[in-house]
Amino acid sequence: MKAISLGLRGRIAELKQFGWSGRFRGTFLSIVVGVIAGLGAILFEELLRQALHYFLFLSTGFKEPLQGSEAAAVSALASVRSWLFLVIPTLGGLAAGLLVFFTAPEAEGHGTDAMIDAFHRRGGHIRKRVPLVKILASAITIGSGGSAGKEGPIAQIGAGFGSVLATILRLRPRDRRILVLAGASGGIGAIFHAPLGAALFAPEVLYRGTDFESDAILPCIISSIVASSIFDQYFGSSGRIKHKTRRPVQVLTPRADQFAKFKHLWQELNREAVLKYELNTPLLIDNIVAAIAKDFNVRALTLDVTRTEHAQEVNLARSTQASYTMKPHTIYSLSEFVRELSQGTKLSMATVCAVLQRMPAEKFALIAKNENRALAALKDICLHCVYDTIINKLSYELREVRIKTGLTDAKGHLLPEVAVSEMGKELYAIANPAAAERSLYAEPQIPLDSTIERTTVDESHHRAVQVFAKLPRIRIPTPAGEYNPDFGYVVQRDGKAQELYLVVETKGYDQQSGIAAREKLKIDAAKRFFQALADSGVPVTFQTKLNQEKLAELIEQLGQP
Secondary structure, eight states: HHHHHHHHHHHHHHHHHHHOOOOOHHHHHHHHHHHHHHHHHHHHHHEEEEHHHIIIIHHHHOOOOOOOOHHHHHHHGGOOTTTHHHHHHHHHHHHHHHHHHHHHHHHHSSHHHHHHHHHHTTTTTTOOOHHHHHHHHHHHHTTTTOOSSSSSHHHHHHHHHHHHHHHTTTOOHHHHHHHHHHHHHHHHHHHHTTHHHHHHHHHHHOOOSOOOOOGGGGHHHHHHHHHHHHHHHHHHOOSSSSSOOOOOOOOOBOOOOHHHHHHHHHHHHHHEEEEEOOOHHHHHHHHHHHHHHHHHOOOOOOEEEEEEEEETTTTTOOEEEEEEEEOOOOOOEEEHHHHHHHHHHTOOOHHHHHHHHHHHHHHHHGGGOOOHHHHHHHHHHHHHHHHHHHHGGGGEEEEEOSOOOSSHHHHTTTOSSSGGTTTOSSEEOOSHHHHHHBBBBSEEEEEEESHHHHHHTTTTTTEEEEEEEEEOOOOOOOOTTTTTTTTTEEOOOOTTTTTEEEEEEEEEOOSGSSOOOHHHHHHHHHHHHHHHHHHHTEEEEEEOOOTTHHHHHHHTTTOOO
């Protein structure tokens, strides 16, 4: 111990000689405390595991359940000698009590309280024997089945090691207190694999109110990270946290015979396309400014509070409600606000600046009431005006077919598997066997994102449908971003040899007016894309299907003028 003390003092002296005082010296000491606290946590964990093995497992057959075990399985871990569960904790508590009573009475109790008492009343002084006695007594108590946890003991153990280090280096009382907190944070962070939480816990737990030992934050963070790293390195990151198992990727298998019917439609959907449109910027700015003057309004953020008096007595309970207007606060700088609006609308920053400059002063003042709401409202107004300005001037120039797609590899061969995540969020078991037979995929399941998609799948048993599929991402370019339709159908009409193609976009609304401006712009732009395909000789029709519409009605309309 003397050799360690002399070595540390010499190192501190060297740091001072080279001007490494204050922050740098505190960083070095925090690292040292983290190392010691991490080693102390390892010793505590190892002794606890041995105590559980010898006190409980060998005598009763009980083995501590893993985190996440079923509640019903816990009782099955014990043997028929259940009477020992009364005897062993009693003997363990007696042994731990005698050990603490005769060697270090201040190690009794929870542990966190003792750490707080040492910080406030003892100048951070904790006797050298206390952390070692606390390790042994806590291991005996918990290992024998006592009703106790590890948070309190490891807090006092880590704090004790921090105090011992301060004593060896003869630090000032203020520095000693900080090392006590750093040691507690290191121990808790190591045991619970929560370095940041532990770093905030120790400086905050000292006070009842909202006070905080701010000077200790950085030392606690450093110590906690170092201790947790050492602990994880020793136990291979498997101390007390269950490893997260990687979920297998859900896939579907495309059927080669069905894809042969679907291939032509799929190739045409994956054509490279250049989007062209004319945008009269001055006219657009005029329209946006006029729309802002008419429709833009922002309400301040309000907070509704309900107070209940005498809540413990039902008959006397009385509630009162009050509404408070939140004071506005700045979220964005002007440049950040312009950039966010530009990115959200795909308009140039110069256009956005011109709009903000020309909007009425009283409307501009409303932005300060709630910047997030104002940004969302301005985005909607701009997109509505963009839609009205360019929708009739959109056109697509079709180019070559992409080889590598969501269903084919770089050589154009059908992929053996397709990830479900490319098509939807969850798998739905196709209820209608006739619809399952017409699916592109071998499994009687299909990925979905909404209720209307489920309804559409169940309606896909129509006799004219040869094959249908929930489409992987196609990425059709539109002024409002990439667009991906939902379903593709290959239809064989009675008495006609030529196959017809139907692409369906499902929307869970009762009317077209319910569709958001951005989505409406994407859909209407996609109509131009499919019209370009039809003009090039591809027999494809694009339709939007709402809640009350039936798939059979859309199919019957195919080929009609």
